[in-house]
Amino acid sequence: MSNLVKKYEDFVLHNAPQISGIESGLRSLTYILPGRFNDADMASEAIFATVNLMSLYHDTILSAAAHQQNPEAPTSNFNRYTRHMLLSGGWYKKVAYTLTMVQMVEVLVEMGARKLGGRKGRGRVVLGIEVIKVVCRTALLKLSQNRMLLHSAVPERDYDPSTIQPPTTSKPGTWTGKRTGKHHVHVDVITQKGGYDQAVQFLLSKALTERASSPVDLLNRLGCHKWAEWVFIFRPLVYVLTLRRYGPKSYKPYLISLTLELGSLLASLNRPQTSLEKDETKRRCWLLLYYLLRNPVYERFTKERLDAFVEGARKRPLISLFAGILRDYQPLWEKWHFYTSGY
């Protein structure tokens, strides 16, 4: 088995450009599929989830090679942090990948549950997934010593797989100090292409925009503010539970969830934040827009206006294109919990 994995990894390393081509081809397929035929949604979602899982796996293989070939490519603060946490060992990596994979397949699983188990089965599965996510996030919060949870626990792809050369040597790009246990890049690696000029580029790519010699310092350890993070973690679960209790027509789940989310956000906004935390908070603010797509506000307010807009835009150039996409996706967020509540 491990032999097979090794072979596949080798294959990926040697065919990175083709693999990235396949990935992006499949991904664009999922953009045009929704609403085309019966069960197209589920097919598209299945492809989407598979591609994402595939990319996630390929990233673990390719990113090391990409960095060795391009050591002077700058790393974003987000990737610095997530990569560091994944390398920190222990449970963090397992939990982080579990959470990421659950997030990637949640919509698909919900669709499958609906098909097999009907309304009831779907409800249970949704609840189950939310519970798993809460457990994972709680664990991550603990393992990161109460640092804010970022929108993803794994690094984003910050390299172009189509430029990755097949590895010429199996020589590692770094060496490890016996006494400090620190990993340092080899001089050859940072001078392989451009000599000292490339080394200078490497130096520049390491320039710090804030005081964080260790990537963990990119996020504050939350002291008394950690309750805001707890609230943010438990909010989706609370939403699902109240939804089950009061039903989708009631305003209670909606308002409880909104209150929790706003409270958590305000707390985040009211403490000093690093730039990475600011980015995350900003993103969470945007997520509030989802409340327009959730019942009962959606049924009573948004849907009507949306329909009118789509209807009116049909005959107008340019926006009709946009409206068309909107119309194709409309059934998805009307129907599936995780489309509007899964984050």
Next chain:
Amino acid sequence: MSVVFDAVGGFLNRNRRKFYWLGGTVGSGYLLFKYAQWKWTEFQQRREIEQTAKSNVKRRFEQNLQDCTFAVGSLLPTLGENLFNELNVELLTAQLQQTRQAKTEGGEGGEDQPGAPVTQPRKTKLEIWEELKLLSFTRTISSVYLVTLLIVFTHLQLSLLGRFFYLDSVVAFSQTDREQQVRGTVGGRKGVSDETERKYLTFSWYVLNVGWKQCVAQVQRAVQEVVGSISLKEVTTYDALIEIIGKVREKVEDENGENSNMTAFLLPEEGKEEDVLRAGGVETDGFVVDKELKDLLNETRDFLDSSDFRKVLKSCFDEAFDLLFKQLRPTFFAEQESRQRSHIAEVQEGEDIQDNAENKGKAMPLAGVIPVISRLVHHVVNGVPNIFLEILSTQPELKALSVVMYTGWEDHVL
């Protein structure tokens, strides 16, 4: 008046939907524009911060390299003094001159007459010559090694310290827009204290007072083996001399495999660091190797042990000896080169080089080369400006290694 209102009202009423659309489109267009503008400003700001950060790290790193050159320059006189006192070639030369004077006063004939009546001073003279031969080679070759070691080691030391100064500078740099953080929520660890910095720099005392002797001893052994058997009368060309020095180098650098023992001249054995602090003159209360200093020393030792360091050291040695050979060239090629220079207008450049390559230069007895060799040491340690220091400080691999040391603040670099 009311007619006008009615007309306008009617017009608006009839085209209400169109106006809604117009308003909606213009409104959302405006919002989109504003959003794009906002994003653009944000992007600009971010880029500006990044640019400042980059120029900050570059400026500091380059300043640090200059500091290295300066620091080595200030240590060289000590090294030179040690070498001149311990390997006193000049004293031997003076002795040699004394014997010559004694001889001329005694009315003795030719110097090389075999079986001369007074054997005692003649024998001494030969001995002195032999000693002079070994000492000259030892001193000059040692000086090249020591200067190179000092330069490389100082680069490591200052790059490591420079890293912490840089990290401190980032605090000041980000202070302006986020005052709250500086109060200590982020990046609690302060850089290196002044005291630790001073203690850490004291470790160059070791190579200047202890390590250099070991280095000289090692070179001495090699010189004895290689040069010891060569007769003073042996006719020596430039190429032969380079070969001799190359052989000495092989012996010196390969004594325990990959010249790993060269790094032993730079730092004391682990656990004996406090002796250095005591001898190096840090105040009485400063003999302790605390955690902060221990971390610095550990990282330095990790670098000294690394294959990268060995590689860089090797290429620095190569560069330094090349430079030494360049200094030797004029002795052997002086006439030809000056002749060529006068012909330069007539001779094509390509031919010139060919001519030069075939040329073996002057040949002279080894005894004639010795004064040249022993004088070279002044270029190595006393030169003003010191070309060895200048050239080695620009060695790209050494600078690249300094980059690695300088940027090593993260546990994982790639």
